[in-house]
Structure formats: C-alpha cells, structure tokens
Amino acid sequence: MVQHETHQAYVIGKRVKTRFSSWTLAALAIAGLLAVPMVSVLSSFMTPAGEVWRHLWRTQLVELITNTVLLLAGVGSSTLVGGTGLAWLVVYHRFPGHAFFEWALILPLAIPAYVLGFVFLGLFDFAGPLQTFLRTTFGQGFRLPTLRSYGGVTLMMTLVFYPYVYLLARAAFHGQGAATLESARSLGRSPLRAFIMVTLPIARPALVAGVALAMMEALADFGTVATFGYRTLTEAIYRVWYGMFDRTAATQLASGLLCFALGLLLVERTSRGRARFIETYRRGAGVTPTVLRGWRAALAVGACLAVLGPGFLLPVGQLSLWTLKTLQAGQLAPAFGTLLLNTLYLAGLATSLACLMAVVLAYASRLHSSPSVRWSAQCAALGYALPGSVIAVGVLLPLAWLDHTVVIAWLDRFLGRSGGLLLTGSAVGLIFAYLVRFLAVSLQTVDASLTNIPPSLDDAARSLGASGSRVLRRVHLPLMRRGLLTALILVFVEVMKEMPATLLLRPFGLNTLAVEVWKRTSEAMWQEAAVPALTIVAAGILPVLFAVRLSAKR
Amino acid sequence: MTHLFAPALALPRWFCYADRISLGDGVDPVLSLHQISKSFQPEVPVLHDISLQVETGSVVCLLGPSGCGKTTLLRLVAGFEEPDAGEIYLIKRLVSRPGLVVPPEQRHVGMVFQDYALFPHMTVSQNIQFGLFRWPAAWRRTRLAEMLRLVGLEGMAERYPHELSGGQQQRVALARALAPAPQLLLLDEPFSNLDVYLRRQLREEVQAILEQAGITTILVTHDQEEALSFADTLAVIDQGQVVQYAPPDEVVQRPLTRFVAQFIGLGHFLRGEMHQACITTELGEVPYASALSLTGEGRRVDLLVRPEHVQLCNTSHGTPVQVVHASFRGTRKLYTLRLPSGATFCALFPSEVTLHSGEVVRVTWRPVDLVVFPWQETPAIQAD
Numbered sequence: 008m009v010q011h012e013t014h015q016a017y018v019i020g021k022r023v024k025t026r027f028s029s030w031t032l033a034a035l036a037i038a039g040l041l042a043v044p045m046v047s048v049l050s051s052f053m054t055p056a057g058e059v060w061r062h063l064w065r066t067q068l069v070e071l072i073t074n075t076v077l078l079l080a081g082v083g084s085s086t087l088v089g090g091t092g093l094a095w096l097v098v099y100h101r102f103p104g105h106a107f108f109e110w111a112l113i114l115p116l117a118i119p120a121y122v123l124g125f126v127f128l129g130l131f132d133f134a135g136p137l138q139t140f141l142r143t144t145f146g147q148g149f150r151l152p153t154l155r156s157y158g159g160v161t162l163m164m165t166l167v168f169y170p171y172v173y174l175l176a177r178a179a180f181h182g183q184g185a186a187t188l189e190s191a192r193s194l195g196r197s198p199l200r201a202f203i204m205v206t207l208p209i210a211r212p213a214l215v216a217g218v219a220l221a222m223m224e225a226l227a228d229f230g231t232v233a234t235f236g237y238r239t240l241t242e243a244i245y246r247v248w249y250g251m252f253d254r255t256a257a258t259q260l261a262s263g264l265l266c267f268a269l270g271l272l273l274v275e276r277t278s279r280g281r282a283r284f285i286e287t288y289r290r291g292a293g294v295t296p297t298v299l300r301g302w303r304a305a306l307a308v309g310a311c312l313a314v315l316g317p318g319f320l321l322p323v324g325q326l327s328l329w330t331l332k333t334l335q336a337g338q339l340a341p342a343f344g345t346l347l348l349n350t351l352y353l354a355g356l357a358t359s360l361a362c363l364m365a366v367v368l369a370y371a372s373r374l375h376s377s378p379s380v381r382w383s384a385q386c387a388a389l390g391y392a393l394p395g396s397v398i399a400v401g402v403l404l405p406l407a408w409l410d411h412t413v414v415i416a417w418l419d420r421f422l423g424r425s426g427g428l429l430l431t432g433s434a435v436g437l438i439f440a441y442l443v444r445f446l447a448v449s450l451q452t453v454d455a456s457l458t459n460i461p462p463s464l465d466d467a468a469r470s471l472g473a474s475g476s477r478v479l480r481r482v483h484l485p486l487m488r489r490g491l492l493t494a495l496i497l498v499f500v501e502v503m504k505e506m507p508a509t510l511l512l513r514p515f516g517l518n519t520l521a522v523e524v525w526k527r528t529s530e531a532m533w534q535e536a537a538v539p540a541l542t543i544v545a546a547g548i549l550p551v552l553f554a555v556r557l558s559a560k561r
Numbered sequence: 562m563t564h565l566f567a568p569a570l571a572l573p574r575w576f577c578y579a580d581r582i583s584l585g586d587g588v589d590p591v592l593s594l595h596q597i598s599k600s601f602q603p604e605v606p607v608l609h610d611i612s613l614q615v616e617t618g619s620v621v622c623l624l625g626p627s628g629c630g631k632t633t634l635l636r637l638v639a640g641f642e643e644p645d646a647g648e649i650y651l652i653k654r655l656v657s658r659p660g661l662v663v664p665p666e667q668r669h670v671g672m673v674f675q676d677y678a679l680f681p682h683m684t685v686s687q688n689i690q691f692g693l694f695r696w697p698a699a700w701r702r703t704r705l706a707e708m709l710r711l712v713g714l715e716g717m718a719e720r721y722p723h724e725l726s727g728g729q730q731q732r733v734a735l736a737r738a739l740a741p742a743p744q745l746l747l748l749d750e751p752f753s754n755l756d757v758y759l760r761r762q763l764r765e766e767v768q769a770i771l772e773q774a775g776i777t778t779i780l781v782t783h784d785q786e787e788a789l790s791f792a793d794t795l796a797v798i799d800q801g802q803v804v805q806y807a808p809p810d811e812v813v814q815r816p817l818t819r820f821v822a823q824f825i826g827l828g829h830f831l832r833g834e835m836h837q838a839c840i841t842t843e844l845g846e847v848p849y850a851s852a853l854s855l856t857g858e859g860r861r862v863d864l865l866v867r868p869e870h871v872q873l874c875n876t877s878h879g880t881p882v883q884v885v886h887a888s889f890r891g892t893r894k895l896y897t898l899r900l901p902s903g904a905t906f907c908a909l910f911p912s913e914v915t916l917h918s919g920e921v922v923r924v925t926w927r928p929v930d931l932v933v934f935p936w937q938e939t940p941a942i943q944a945d
Contacts, residue, residue: 463678466641469665470672471692472741481691485682 031380034371037364038383041390041443044401048265051258051404062256067243071260074157075226075239075267081161082168082225083218089165089314090172090221091214095202098180102299102307109177110555112311115318116170117547119504121230121524122540124163126322127154128234129329129533160237164225166318171224172217179213180206185294198297212278219275226267227394229507230521234528240264241507244396248511254404261400265393272392323544329537342518343538350519353434354502357441358449361498362491364442365449369457370479373465384450391447395440395508402440402512406430437512444508445501449494456490457483497550503543589653590614591745591777592638597647599633607633609801611647615745615794620771620778622788625798626824631781634798635747638779639672640665652744671738671776672747676754677730679722685709685733686718692741708736711770727755728763735767739774746771748780752787764790785825789813797821814930822865822932827895829906830863830934840864840933843900844871844880844926849933865932868895871908871924879923884916898924 097109115123131137131154138151153159183206191201207214232242240260248257299307333339368387372380390398410430430436460483468478484491506521513522520539527536592615599608607630615621623631636642638649640662649657651670656663679688689708693701709715712732722730731751738746751767752760764787771778782788788795789809797805797812797820805817816822819830833842840847842864873879882898885905889895893909896916900906908924916922 461676461678463674463676464680466636466639466665467672467674467678467737468680468691469641470639470668470670471737472666472669472695473691474664474666482680486680 030367030371031375031377033367034380034383037368038386041387041446043405044398044440044443045265045389045393046401047404048258048261048397048401051255051262067238071238071240071243072263074237075241075264077157078160078164078225078232078237078239079222079267081157082164083222085161085165086169086172086221087214087218089169090217091176091207093169093311093314094173094176094180096307096310098177098294099198099202099296100299100307101296102304104308104311108308108311108315111315111319112173113170113551113555114315114548115167117551118167118319118322118544119230119506119521119540119547120164120167120224120228121234121506121528122326122544123167123318123322124160124231124234125524125528125533125536125540126325127159127163127317128528128531130321130325155235155237157237160232160235163231163235164221164228166314168221168224169314169318171220172214175213175217175220176210179210181294183209188294215278216275219271219278223268223271223275223392226264226271227396227507229394229396229510230525230528233525240267241394241396244400245507245511248400254400258400258404261397265397268392268394268397272389275392323541326537326541326544329534330541333534333538338535339538340535342523346518346520346523346539347542349517350503350521353437353441353519354499356434357438357445357502358495358498360438361442361446361449362453362494364446365453365494366487366491368450369454370483372454373457374475384454388447388450390443391445393444395444395505396511398440398443399508399511402436402443402508403431406436406439432514434514434517437509437514440508440512441502441505444505445498448497448501452490452494452497453487456487456493459490460486493550493553496553500547500550503546589617591617591652592779593650594634594638595648595650597634597637597649598645599630599637599642600645606801608637611801611803613796613803613806615777615779617777618775619793620780620791621794621796622792623779623781623796623798624785624788624792624824625783627783629798630801631783631798632749635672635749635779635781638745639670639747640668669741669744670747671741671743671745673731673734673738673749673751675750677722677734679730679733679737681722684719684721685714685725688722688733689737689740691737704740708740711739711773712736713766728759731755731763732766732770735770739770739776744777746776746778748778750781750783752782752784760787789825797824799824816865816932819863819934822934826867826869827907828865828867828932829904831866831904831906832902833862833864833933835860835862842926843902843904844924847926847928847931849931860935863934864928865934866906866926867928868907868909870928871898871906871926873910873914874923874925876923879925881921881923884918884920884922886918887916898922 093112097105097112129135131151133150133153141151187205187209188198188201191205192198196204227241229241229245231237232239233245240263244257244260244264247253247260364387368380368384372384393401407430414430464482464486465478468482473481503519504521506525509519509521510525513519518526520543523539524536524543527533527539592613594611594613597608597611598606600606611634613621623634625631633642637644637657640656643662644657644659646659648655651668655661656668680691683691686705686709689705690701693704696704705718709718712735714729714732714736717725717729717733722733725733731754734751752764755763768791780788780791782791792809795805795807795809795812796803799818799820805812805821807815812821813825816825822828823830831842831844833840833847835849838848840849840862844866847864880900882900884896885899886897887894889912890909892912894912894914896908896910897905898908910916
C-alpha cells in the first residue's frame, strides 16, 4: 500500500515540475523573440560594409553625430534644470494654485514632441500669424530668430520631456522627508544651501535616471527633428532608407544610434538601482513647506505658467482652435474614420499582446525566479531604450529574409503559387516592433502589481488545495486587475503616439493618426494636421490622469 | 491493517475531508520526519538531521530563537520547500524526500500564516470556502456556517478582510485553514502581529477552538510563554537542530542542554564545586541527589539559578548581593543582582518590595529542581 502511494506521489511530483518549466520556456521564448531586432542591428557591425561606411563618414556622419550629441546635451541639461527646479518649487513651497500645478506640470507629457513642434511652427514661423503681425507693425525687415534651428528643437523637446525629471525628482524629494534637510539647517545652513548640499546629492540617482529617460526620448524622436530640418541619426535612418533605398547604410546608422541608446540605458539602470537603495533611507515626518507671499508667490506662479503655457495650454488651445475651424468649414477628411479605426486596431492588438506577454514573463519570474527567467525579463524590457527607427530596421531585416526564403518556399510548396511579401507586406512587422518597443511599459506595471501581492497568499491558496493555474485565476488576476488596466492604457497611448517605426514598417496604404500628422506637417498643412493630433493628445492625457490619481493616493 | 482503509480510499475525496475519518489507527503518528536536512546556501545548514514524530491529536510547539530554522521546518512539512536529505511521512504516506515533493495542494495540511494571508478581494465567507471547491454546494454552506460558529464570526460573513480587526482576521485565517478538515494544522507565529493584550486573549480563544476541533497542530513561536501554555510537547530548536523534544514541564525541570536551560525562563548559570553530598556555590551549599552522573570529588560545575527560586532574607544566613537593575513584570519585579565575585543573576520579588540600584541586600536560594552542567564546557548537542 505504502509502496503504491509512493509511486503515485513520485509521478505527481514529476508532473508538477514539468508544468512549472513550461512557464520558464514561454518566458525564454518571448525574450528570444523580442531580442531579434537588436541582435540583427548589432550583427550589421560584423558584415563588411566598409565602402558604405566610408562614404557616410565622408559625407554626413560627422555632422549627424555632432548634431545628435548636441541635442542630447541640450535636452539633458535643460530638462535637468527645469524639472529639478519645478520639483523643488512644488515640494518645498506653497503658493496660490500650488495643488493644481503639482499635477498639472505632468500634463506636457501627454503632448508628443512632434505635435508641439508643428503647432509652434504654425504659430511662430515666418509665415505664421505672429511674425506676419509683427512685420505689418514694425516693417518688412523685422525677424524673430528662426525656430528651425538647434535652439528651437531643444526648446520643443525640453517643454515636453522635462516631466520625466520633474516626476522622479518630486518623488525623490518627497521620499527624503524633512529629516535630512532639517538636520542640515540645524547645523546652520540656509534653506537653499541645505537643499543644494544635502537634498540634491541624495536625489542625484533619481535625477540622473530622469534625465536619461528624457534623453532617450530625444534620441528616439523623429517627427520634430524632421519637421524642423535638424539632421540627426534618427532622421537620417529614415532619409537613407526611404530616400536612397540604401538598407545597408540605414542599418549602419541604426547600429550607431543603438550604441547611444544602450549607453543611456546603462546610465538609467544603474542610477535607478541606486535610487531604490536611497529611498529605503526615508525616516520621520514629511516636508514642511515654506509659504510664499507677495512677489515671491507671483514669481513661483509665473515660473509654473511659463512652462505649462507653451508646453500644454498653447498647443492644446491652438489645436482645438484649428479643429473647430476644420469642423465648422466641414473639411474633416472623410478618411478620418478609417485612420481612427486603423489606429485603434493596431494599438488594441499590440496592447493586448504586450499585456499577455508581460503577464507570462512576470508570472514566470514569480513562480520560478531562476537567473534565466530574470534575464529574459530584463532582456525583453530593453526595447524601451531603443528608438523606433532602430527597431524598425532590426525588424525589417529578418522579416525580409524570412519572406524571401521560408515564406516563398512554403507558399510554393503548399499552395502551388508564388506569393508576394507576406510578412513585410502585412502589419505583422509593425505589431512586432510595437511589442519590442513597449513591452517594458506593460511589464513594469504588471510586475509591480504582482510584486505587491504577498507570497504568503500563494502559499495559503496552495495549502488550501488550489493548483498553480487556479491560484493565478482566483487570486492573482483579480488582485492585478488595476495594474493590468493601467498597463493596457499606457501601452495603448504609446502605440498611438509612435511615429518612426510606424512610418518605416506600415504596410502600403495603412495609415494611422500619427502617419497622417506626419504627412500633413511635412507639407506644412498645419490646420489639417490638427484633428488627428488633437485625438492623440486627448488619448495621451488619460495615463497622465492615472498618474495623478496614483500620486494623490500616496 | 491496510485492508481496513481500502473502502475509505475508494470513496470520493471530499468524503475523507467531510467526516473526520482517521486514516491512521490512532497509534501511528500523523507526521513523522526522518533525518531531515535543509540548507539554502551550501555549507550553511538551516536544518540538520531532524527527526520528529507528531502523535494524533497533540499540539506540538516548535520553539527557538529567530533564525533557528523553525519556520523552514514548517514550510518543509507544508510542502513549500524540498528537503536536501531525509523523508517526511504524513499518515504513513511518503510526501517529501530529495527530488520528490508532493505539492502543498495535495497534502491536506492546513496552514495559518504569520500575516494571515487572507485574500483581500474576497469576503470572509469566500475566504473560508476557498479550500472547499470540490465539495457539493450544500455541504459547503453547512461547513461555512459551522466554521463561522466555531470562530464566533457569525455576523461577519459578508465583510472584507480590511473591514476586520487584527484579531478577527486571525480567526478568519484559522477558520479558512480548518474548513477543509485537514489532517494537520500548521501555525506560523500566529500571534506575533498582535499587541500584547490581544495576544493573550486570542491565544486562549485559539486554544479553545483547536481543542474543540480536536486537530493535530504544530505551532511555531519564539515566545516561550506562548509555547509553554500551548504545547502538549515542546520541540526546542537551536541552530537547526532539535535539542529537546519533551512535554513542557520536563523541558523546564530537566533541560538537556545549556541552551535549553537558558532559553526557557530567565535563568543564569552560577559556578559551583561538587563535594560528596553537596555542591558549594556563592549562594550557599546545595544538596544533590546521587543520581547525577557528574560525580567526582572537587569537580567544577555550573548550576542554573532561576529567578523564582531566589528569596529575600534579611537574616545573616543570606548571601549579600548588590542590586544592579530592576524592571516590572506585571505583579512582580525582576531584579538583576550582582554577587561579590561579579557574577550576575535574576530574582523575582513581589512588586511591593522596592530596592534601589546599588543597594546591598541578602538573599537565599532554594532550587526546586537542580540543573547542573559541567563547568564552561561548550553545550553538548543532544538530539532527542
């Protein structure tokens, strides 16, 4: 009898082990799949393409790299100053409208840089209303400094990317509490000196991480630099690919851009780790803010408005105005419905796949936290640092290869007809690129909500007779509902906004809202671009409101 | 005997849960551990060569300082960890050995967690019914009502865990673990999250509930008071080994190692020298029974001084000691006292006695059970 039961138990033990490893296998498969674009771009280093490289080097490479580095430096330093300054203002001071500004300052995050860029061009360019008015008032010779310059591009990106620094800096300042600052003041430092000598150094990892995020976004941006005619690596990839049909050169450029991105990623990761370490230091009471009055209060409100105005109020106002005009004139393009449907379809598909994969990855590392699973989650999350253009190139190369070898052979063999470009001609590549780029967004959210569930709940459910899948269904999924919803919304909005990968990978004739914005703005038809742009902005405000609700809860 | 159980095993599984059919014949242990070892890092054993038997219906307390491996032992029994060596049997059925672990959901072992681990998205009744998903609906309802009555939460069935007090959450956790009628109940420091007053009250309630349910229980704790009041049998664990496995009074009266002697109660060791019929110490001469194995003229020994056995004595018979420190222990005061040689020990005096630090008083020592160990020898490890 005992013998028999021993045998049965042995079988049960085995079965359970194999079931667990299927989660591991799924995680590894996802990571492997998502790493394909990066590997294919990196492997172009190996391919001998000396001729192209030398040509690029002679003609434009120096300019491209210089421009890119300058842009990164400009955006990095100005977001650092702006984001940190505003966070300092909001955390340590009270002034009229403080509660409103505290969350409203996140709002520019909802505006894609290319939308802000074209609104500014429409308003302040040579032919725009402002300059026309100034010319009629002050004579024909009157000029403003041109927006289509390094300064203009940096300003646009700073206005929309500073919230990354602002958010992390604010969290870091709040997290430190009052103790460090107060002990510095009790040792005879003025509030400002105490802030500079104590608070800022402690918050440094968070600030560095925020700046790295802003710089990643600047590196990935295509729409703004292209509309402003500022030549960077991202923009060159598109130009070389579409204008010259030179795939080798585009890939070489992409690998250069990839190096920048991975460098930024390294900086961001290491400082995030340190930031987490420092957060555990928190002790004691919260910050005691200084109440500002009189001209100081006015200055504080002015500073907030100076950023919020051009970064959010102006573009939203102008877009609404243009949209209203279009609607009144009955000029809304009949294709708008199709555009919207296309966008929703692509974003919906990519979002649900991204969340599914995120659940698999996160659950695999909860069940079996082996190094291989942890590495595959890390690897799958790398994509958020990669510019869309790099991913697009990295997706196209292997897909085209598959199309030309495997798919054509299969079609020949099984259907008896020679097929076209099945993979590159469909939205498969685009969806794949979205997954590579945005899986990190969903993974982070899903993983956070899963980590919040204490492991003793798993144990309790298991000891009450529930199997692994029943635990997932009855305990984890219901508890993760909020996190999953957040992940869905975040990824959805990111996919809606995405421009360079969409432009490079969309199948012929498939247009989305972002593509429509690009088409219209490249022809300087600002008003026509307003309706799709406003739709994207409206969707983008959703996750910001989510973030506001979350930070209000803390 | 096995043929007698065959019909019971042929019945549907819920039948075994529903009625408290004992699958053992009443003499077999519910749980037996054979030479269990476990380590998480190589070279650092958490548990080493543990063997234990838990009889049906008894309450066993695993007692030891933090980090001694007692929670790991509990998790091994529940099936959350795999042993590196040894075997675990639940009612004669092999459930764990290296390379084989019957998963926790197939063990019929209930567990109450330190943080209760109530499912926050489920009501009290959903929580309690979580483990009854294979039962027919009517039985499930009956069992739910029975459990609510057992833990005294009849009106609370539709509340969510966050709407309950700590003590109520604790009782829900207990009801949830007991509902599927497990063969064995494991409690992992169940009272450590509660404040002192609630802890004592709840301990008595839980004790009553367990008695009524008549279930075999293993309780993990580092609180000796809790262990002494709860247990039928005490397993004192030190550095991954069971150093004594005996009823509480035996552990108190005849501790097997120096560790057990010092861990239970607030005893201190005092140097002594053995002579033919007595041991001489700084606190006077103590007669000893010849049964002690530590014979030998002039042998140096350590004797355990328990605070309860020290009395104030203001005649010249007493030994003069200096008061070092005093602290309240409810109705009594615990004094730390220093002998002229510098050795310190504790004494419990009624709280109306007020002594000040530095004051010199006279005390006598009347040990009830003589606990003697060889002098300064490192504690010999004696597994039961």
